[in-house]
Amino acid sequence: MLHLRLITPAGRTEEVVRLIERTVGTTHLVVLPGTARDPAGDLVLCDVAREAGDELIAGLRRLGLEETGSIAVEDIGLSLSRRAEEAEKEAPGEGADAVLWEGLIEATHEESTLSVTYLAFITLATMIAACGVVLDNAILIVGAMAVGPEFGPLAGISAALVRRRPRLALRSVTALLVGFAVAMAVTGGFATVMDALGLFHRSDLEGDRPNTAFVYAPDAFSFIVAVLAGIAGILSLTSAKSGALVGVAISVTTVPAAANAAVALAYGDMSQTSGSSVQLLLNLLGIVLAGTVTLLAQKYFWKRQRRHPRGGTGPGPRPRAGS
CATH class of the missing domain: 3.30.70.120 (Alpha-Beta Plaits)
Structure with missing residues (x-):
């Protein structure tokens, strides 16, 4: 209720x-x-x-x-x-199954606002992920994915496309692009400082990394997982089951891919920079595509459900007896 x-x-x-x-x-x-x-x-x-x-x-x-x-x-x-x-x-x-469209628009509007807090979270998440990729530490990668706030703008783009809200779409795209640009720039500088302090080494980045090599080696599963995560994320927003968003956050590699690209670029490793960038783009595209299709499907099936409610009769007049 x-x-x-x-x-x-x-x-x-x-x-x-x-x-x-x-x-x-x-x-x-x-x-x-x-x-x-x-x-x-x-x-x-x-x-x-x-x-x-x-x-x-x-x-x-x-x-x-x-x-x-x-x-x-x-x-x-x-x-x-x-x-x-x-x-x-x-x-x-x-x-x-009901979608409160105004509630969804309001939620994605708030999550898609380019603010100091949003930039702080996405930058910190990317820096944590940078430590994870250099140290080949899967726990840090998972932590970084949980901290990253990028699903808000991605959901905002999907909602804006379905509801035809160009201002929300522009706000979401701006938050996404500026957020990742700032996070990657700061992370590149962070990697340079850590290297100067002897805490990061190029050999660690380019050596065997069985736990984190996937962030710069995109394949078909990168896109498939992003699509599945996009569906789950939108369903969690529209059904008010926000707890599922944590699982969505740690199932896609947007932030780790951005971190790996930033560190690799700082070391001049263009191969890993390119691979990580493709991984990042595949994840972003998969989530937006899946989110948009999911919202369209929910809109369609909800209209059908409204036309053919339980019992096969329409809404009809509202009874007031006993109220």
Whole structure:
């Protein structure tokens, strides 16, 4: 279930209430006239089944409520209510399959913002990965992949393509390109300093590296794993199972490949620089492609599920008896 907190201008409250009452899967409707102060208006509270949430939010936006009032949405971790159970049964489709598009756009927008924090995380992740590739330490590689924040912009590109949001696409591409450029430049300087201190050696980079050689030797599995990770990552975002993102992060080699390319370039090893760059591009392409196709598939199947809900009947009028 989702909880909505709405601030509505006094003259639009009845219109908003009627929309909520018409939406199948809503319950616990509360109207508090005149209680809102900034912006001034009425406070409307309600709960809605996740599978009906996108429809309701879209309707509220069509009323212009985000301009004249406020729309706040939060997940309900626990709701002990027979009426809530009935609302979830009434709503067509399954909550786990529903995509809250506005929530997805907002999440990817935040994750795709080029900020000092984002640059710090991607740079630190790349520097950790640089230590991992030189020392041939798989644990450091896994740690670097978990720290890297690059999936946010990649998901942002996919969401922008499906929802036709050019500004989000530009923001995501900028964060991705600038982030990796800064991270690789700093990591190249870091490698030079570490070499001067005698902590990095070219022989370590070019010697046998059974644990980390894969980051500069791309093959078909590089792309396949990136595609699978992209699918899993998008599903984790749209189903609110964010814990799965950790597994996604440590299954692709974007950050380690960028780190290996930066260190190899610092040593003038163009062969490893080229191989690592190809590995990086394959991962980025695979994730974006898989994410876009996954969102398109979710959009298609959700529309079909809405047309043919459980029991084979349409949404129909909203029953209110016993509410």
